[in-house]
Amino acid sequence: MQGLADGFFILPYTLPGYLAGKVGEPCPDVASEVFREARSAVVQRITALSALQGTVPVDHFHRKLGGLLWEHAGIERSAGGLASVLPEIDQLEASFLKEAGIPGSDKTVNQELEKAIHLQDYLTLSRLMTTDALHREESCGSHFRTESQTAEGEALRNDSRFQYVAAWEYGGERETPVLHTEPLVFENIQVTDRKYR
Amino acid sequence: MRFVLKIWRQAGPRSKGYFQRFDTDQVSGDTSFLELLDIINNRLVKEGSETIAYDHDCREGICGACGLYINGRPHGPDDGITTCQLYMRRFRDGQEITVEPWRSGAFPVIKDLMVDRRAFDKIMQAGGFVSVHTGSAPEAHTMLITREKAEESMDASACIGCGACVASCKNGSAMLFVASRVSALSLIPQGKPEAARRARAMIAKMDALGFGSCTNIGSCQMECPKNITVAHIARLNREFLYCKR
Structure with missing residues (x-):
C-alpha cells in the first residue's frame, strides 16, 4: 500500500538474504570499472536534478503520482484505467523535469534533492507496477480486476494463464522490463476459490 | 491564523548559525507544526531559496525522527507528544515562535534543524x-x-x-x-x-x-x-x- 501511494516499500527478505551471503567478500575497489561506472551514473543523475530551475516543489509531483496510482492501480483496477495511467505518468515526469525547482547545492544535505531522487525512483516503480497490473488479467489475492469477476461479483482467477509467480527484470530507464515466470505447482492441496458471501 | 517564526539556520556542522524570520498568514489551526514548515519550505522553493532542513518520518509520534526545540521546550509546549503531533491551534494568533534544533554537544547540528543522533x-x-x-x-x-x-x-x-x-x-x-x-x-x-x-x-x-x-x-x-x-x-x-x- 505504501509502495503504491508513496513509492516507499520494504525490501523483500530475499534481498538481505542474498546480501548476507556476501558478507566477508571483498568490496569492489574504488578504482575498479564497476565502481567508476556506478559513481558516474549517480553523479550524472544528481547533476541533472540539481539543474532544475523551476518554481514547483517536488512534493507537488509526488502527491500527484500517488493520487494517480491510488485511483487506477489500487486494490480495484481495470484494463482501461491502468492503460490510461501510463501516458499520464509520462506527462507528469515531463512536467516535473520542466517545472520543478531544486534550490540549494548538491554538496551539503539537500532534502529537496533527496525528494527528487526518490520521486524519480517512484516514477520507475509506478511504471513497473502498472505494467505488471495490466499484464495480470485476472483477479488474484487482494487485487480485483473488474473485468475478471463472476456473475455474483466474486473475484475470478484465471489459473490456466496466470498460475505463476512473476519477476520483472529491469533493463534500464525507459526500457520495457522483461517478465520471468515460475509456475506454481501444488502437490498436496487442491487449489480452490474463496467465497466472501 | 498568523504566526511569526524565528527558525535556526545553519549551513553545515561548522558554519555559524543565525535565526531567520518567517511571517506566515492564513494558517489553519489544524495545520500540524511540521506541515507549517512544509508550507514555508514550498514558499522557499518558489523563491528559489534553500529550504529548511529538518528530520521527520512517520508523522504519527512513533518513529522518533522529528524533534524540535519550540519556544524553549523540546517538542513544544504540550506534554506527552512529539513535534509532529503539535498543531498550530495550540498557539495564539500572531504569536512569535522560536524554533531550534536539539541543543546538545553529543548531537552535532548537520544542517538547520537537523542533528546527528x-x-x-x-x-x-x-x-x-x-x-x-x-x-x-x-x-x-x-x-x-x-x-x-x-x-x-x-x-x-x-x-x-x-x-x-x-x-x-x-x-x-x-x-x-x-x-x-x-x-x-x-x-x-x-x-x-x-x-x-x-x-x-x-x-x-x-x-x-x-x-x-x-x-x-x-x-x-x-x-x-x-x-x-x-x-x-x-x-x-x-x-x-x-x-x-
Whole structure:
C-alpha cells in the first residue's frame, strides 16, 4: 500500500538474504570499472536534478503520482484505467523535469534533492507496477480486476494463464522490463476459490 | 491564523548559525507544526531559496525522527507528544515562535534543524539488545511474567529514541534513554542473563560519546514525549551497582 501511494516499500527478505551471503567478500575497489561506472551514473543523475530551475516543489509531483496510482492501480483496477495511467505518468515526469525547482547545492544535505531522487525512483516503480497490473488479467489475492469477476461479483482467477509467480527484470530507464515466470505447482492441496458471501 | 517564526539556520556542522524570520498568514489551526514548515519550505522553493532542513518520518509520534526545540521546550509546549503531533491551534494568533534544533554537544547540528543522533545507535550497539535467537513468537504462557512487570517493561519500551531527554538536560545526559532500554530488558526473563554486562556497556558507551552525567534534575521526565519516568533511571543505577559487585 505504501509502495503504491508513496513509492516507499520494504525490501523483500530475499534481498538481505542474498546480501548476507556476501558478507566477508571483498568490496569492489574504488578504482575498479564497476565502481567508476556506478559513481558516474549517480553523479550524472544528481547533476541533472540539481539543474532544475523551476518554481514547483517536488512534493507537488509526488502527491500527484500517488493520487494517480491510488485511483487506477489500487486494490480495484481495470484494463482501461491502468492503460490510461501510463501516458499520464509520462506527462507528469515531463512536467516535473520542466517545472520543478531544486534550490540549494548538491554538496551539503539537500532534502529537496533527496525528494527528487526518490520521486524519480517512484516514477520507475509506478511504471513497473502498472505494467505488471495490466499484464495480470485476472483477479488474484487482494487485487480485483473488474473485468475478471463472476456473475455474483466474486473475484475470478484465471489459473490456466496466470498460475505463476512473476519477476520483472529491469533493463534500464525507459526500457520495457522483461517478465520471468515460475509456475506454481501444488502437490498436496487442491487449489480452490474463496467465497466472501 | 498568523504566526511569526524565528527558525535556526545553519549551513553545515561548522558554519555559524543565525535565526531567520518567517511571517506566515492564513494558517489553519489544524495545520500540524511540521506541515507549517512544509508550507514555508514550498514558499522557499518558489523563491528559489534553500529550504529548511529538518528530520521527520512517520508523522504519527512513533518513529522518533522529528524533534524540535519550540519556544524553549523540546517538542513544544504540550506534554506527552512529539513535534509532529503539535498543531498550530495550540498557539495564539500572531504569536512569535522560536524554533531550534536539539541543543546538545553529543548531537552535532548537520544542517538547520537537523542533528546527528547516531550516538544513540552506538549506545544501542553497545548492549541494548538480547543476543539469543528467539525465533518466532513462543506460546504466551511458556514464560511466566507477572502483569506488573510486563506493564512496566512495556512502559520503558515506549521510548522512541527521539533525544528530547538529552536536549532538555542541562548536563546533556542520556540517562533516561539508556535507562528505558536497560529497564525494559532487565524486567523480563529474556533480558536477565545479560543484564549486568548490558548496563555496564551502555553506560560506558554513553560516557565515551560525550553525554553528561545525571544530577537527578528530572527535566528529561518532564519533556519525554512518551512520559517515561525517572524511576527507570533508579533501576538503571541499581543494575549498574549489581554489575560492579
